[in-house]
Amino acid sequence: MKVKILYFASLREAVGCGSETLELPGEIATLGALRAHLSARGDGWQALAGGRNVRAALNQRMVDAEAVLAAGDEVAFFPPVTGG
Amino acid sequence: MSVSVQEADFDVGAEIAALSAGRPEVGAVASFVGLVRDVSEGSNVSAMTLEHYPGMTEQALEDIVAEAGRRWALLGVRVIHRFGLLMPGDRIVFVGVAGAHRGESFAACEFIMDYLKTRAPFWKREETPSGARWVDARDTDDSAAARWSEEWDEIEQRR
Numbered sequence: 574m575k576v577k578i579l580y581f582a583s584l585r586e587a588v589g590c591g592s593e594t595l596e597l598p599g600e601i602a603t604l605g606a607l608r609a610h611l612s613a614r615g616d617g618w619q620a621l622a623g624g625r626n627v628r629a630a631l632n633q634r635m636v637d638a639e640a641v642l643a644a645g646d647e648v649a650f651f652p653p654v655t656g657g
Numbered sequence: 658m659s660v661s662v663q664e665a666d667f668d669v670g671a672e673i674a675a676l677s678a679g680r681p682e683v684g685a686v687a688s689f690v691g692l693v694r695d696v697s698e699g700s701n702v703s704a705m706t707l708e709h710y711p712g713m714t715e716q717a718l719e720d721i722v723a724e725a726g727r728r729w730a731l732l733g734v735r736v737i738h739r740f741g742l743l744m745p746g747d748r749i750v751f752v753g754v755a756g757a758h759r760g761e762s763f764a765a766c767e768f769i770m771d772y773l774k775t776r777a778p779f780w781k782r783e784e785t786p787s788g789a790r791w792v793d794a795r796d797t798d799d800s801a802a803a804r805w806s807e808e809w810d811e812i813e814q815r816r
Contacts, residue, residue: 582708582780583791626794633713634720635776649710649778653794656707656738656779657691657750657770 574644576607581651584627587620597642604629604648605638611650621650628653658726658734660718662709664741667751676733676755683732687762688753689770695745697792700785707740707749710778714738721772725754728768729761736769738779768805775802 579592588611601607608629612621621627630649631640642648661667669690677683693705722734733755743749752769756762781792 579710581710581778582782630710630713630778633710633716635717649713651710651778652780652791654775654778655781655792655794656709656777657774657798 574642576642576644576646576648578607578611579647579649581649583652584620584650587617589617602641603638604631604636604640604642607642607648608638608650626653627651658719658722659736660715660722661737662711662714662718663737663739666739666748667737669748669751672735672737672751672753676735676753680732680755682757683755684757685759685762686753686755687759687766688751689766690748691750691770693743693745693747693749697783697785700783700787702745702783702785704745704784705743706782706784707743708780708782709738709740713778714740717777718773721769721776724772725765725769729756729765731756731761731765734765734769736773738773738777740779771798771801771805774798 575594575596577592577594580588580590585591597607601610608621608627612618628651629636632647673686673688676686695702718736718738722736725731725734731754735751735753737751739749752766754762754766775798782789783792
């Protein structure tokens with residue numbers, strides 16, 4: 574299945590990419606698994622590694638690592654928010 | 658109940674006035690205005706850029722306002738958050754809450770700001786003499802938001 578992935582702020586700069594559409598390997602079913610898959614790309618992508626302070630949204634709502642992905646989803650990864 | 662995410666500045670007086678215009682049942686309007694400061698973490702700040710997540714930002718603010726509406730009897734809420742390039746002294750955010758009495762207006766205004774700080778997808782980047790840097794989230798923002806859920810749990814337990 575294909576998902577759209579967005580990156581924001583310092584995380585966008587670390588991975589050098591604002592958005593991409595990705596065909597997911599079959600074994601990736603959750604947001605946490607997707608995050609681990611992306612961090613394995615190495616270099617700047619290690620900003621997504623476990624232990625780093627990363628937040629995520631699924632279809633524009635904040636979720637945790639257990640959130641289940643479906644085809645056509647919009648996923649976003651970003652640092653903790655600092656508005657207001 | 659109305660939310661705006663915009664680059665443009667806003668008129669605080671006009672926004673406050675609009676919350677009670679033609680509504681004689683409104684007895685209290687509480688408001689908060691957040692501004693860009695010229696100092697942060699000991700460094701001078703010459704400018705700030707606010708990035709956001711278009712689409713999710715509006716949704717997150719609407720969710721926060723809706724939650725405030727479930728917790729208190731409110732007669733009107735207005736939230737405006739700016740993005741883009743801002744200078745010290747510039748307004749960043751406005752929250753205005755209209756109610757019958759001051760208690761719910763003050764409380765809901767503070768609740769909305771505390772939740773906005775941890776739930777709305779905005780990120781600040783500051784320009785300082787040593788270069789640009791992303792602002793780190795503060796633990797105090799998380800604890801400010803968390804106290805509302807603890808309070809809520811206590812209320813639920815008493816029922």
